[in-house]
Amino acid sequence: xxxxxxxxxxxxxxxxxxxxxxxxxxxxxxxxxxxxxxxxxxxxxxxxxxxxxxxxxxxxxxxxxxxxxxxxxxxxxxxxxxxxxxxxxxxxxxxxxxxxxxxxxxxxxxxxxxx
Amino acid sequence: xxxxxxxxxxxxxxxxxxxxxxxxxxxxxxxxxxxxxxxxxxxxxxxxxxxxxxxxxxxxxxxxxxxxxxxxxxxxxxxxxxxxxxxxxxxxxxxxxxxxxxxxxxxxxxxx
Numbered sequence: 387x388x389x390x391x392x393x394x395x396x397x398x399x400x401x402x403x404x405x406x407x408x409x410x411x412x413x414x415x416x417x418x419x420x421x422x423x424x425x426x427x428x429x430x431x432x433x434x435x436x437x438x439x440x441x442x443x444x445x446x447x448x449x450x451x452x453x454x455x456x457x458x459x460x461x462x463x464x465x466x467x468x469x470x471x472x473x474x475x476x477x478x479x480x481x482x483x484x485x486x487x488x489x490x491x492x493x494x495x496x497x498x499x500x501x
Numbered sequence: 502x503x504x505x506x507x508x509x510x511x512x513x514x515x516x517x518x519x520x521x522x523x524x525x526x527x528x529x530x531x532x533x534x535x536x537x538x539x540x541x542x543x544x545x546x547x548x549x550x551x552x553x554x555x556x557x558x559x560x561x562x563x564x565x566x567x568x569x570x571x572x573x574x575x576x577x578x579x580x581x582x583x584x585x586x587x588x589x590x591x592x593x594x595x596x597x598x599x600x601x602x603x604x605x606x607x608x609x610x611x612x613x
Contacts, residue, residue: 390544421603428605429545429590442599476544486594486601487533492544 388413390479390493398499399467407462407496411479417441418460419480419490420452424473432475435460436482467500474498503528505604507591513610514581522576522607524591530569531593536576539588539606548589549576581611 391410399405411418420432431444435454449465464471474495480488508523524534532553537545551558551567551574558565564577578585588606
């Protein structure tokens with residue numbers, strides 16, 4: 387069974403640009419979660435999508451947005467990039483029972499660097 | 502706001518000993534507490550989940566305790582091995598089960 391996949395592996399952008407990160411969940415999983423892991427700050431919850439709907443979002447500004455497609459893959463968009471957006475962005479998926487207690491399976495992450 | 506503290510940034514243990522990692526939280530108790538393992542350059546991997554009405558959970562060499570009075574969870578690895586070296590994260594989920602908060606992790610090193 388294929389795990390969660392993310393693309394690209396690395397992304398380099400300059401301040402003010404937009405970044406788009408992609409995630410494909412495990413087959414059969416309907417929930418997708420996005421996290422930011424900056425150095426020394428641990429995992430910060432960004433967004434949760436289930437069945438195409440945004441279920442919850444963390445304490446991030448509106449320039450962090452995303453969507454979930456009918457095939458349950460997901461996209462995270464970060465507009466007006468700032469230097470502090472440099473981090474590892476992790477995507478996770480779960481079977482989607484409507485609860486964040488479901489076991490989450492993480493992808494390898496996208497390393498975003500903002501210059 | 503809710504805060505999570507994991508005992509230390511790094512812990513060094515001799516192979517064969519029991520490693521004990523601590524996760525402390527403030528304010529109200531979560532309904533669920535999870536532990537994850539993260540290796541360098543990889544995403545976290547789920548290890549164990551314990552509910553607020555459970556005192557202890559075990560899985561092979563792993564044991565997790567949950568003390569809602571002390572607002573603390575302990576994560577034990579018995580008979581530790583160098584392959585157990587990784588960063589361990591605790592995560593809290595509240596009764597609404599719509600949000601999850603991760604600790605910053607403890608980097609565990611097991612020396613032969």
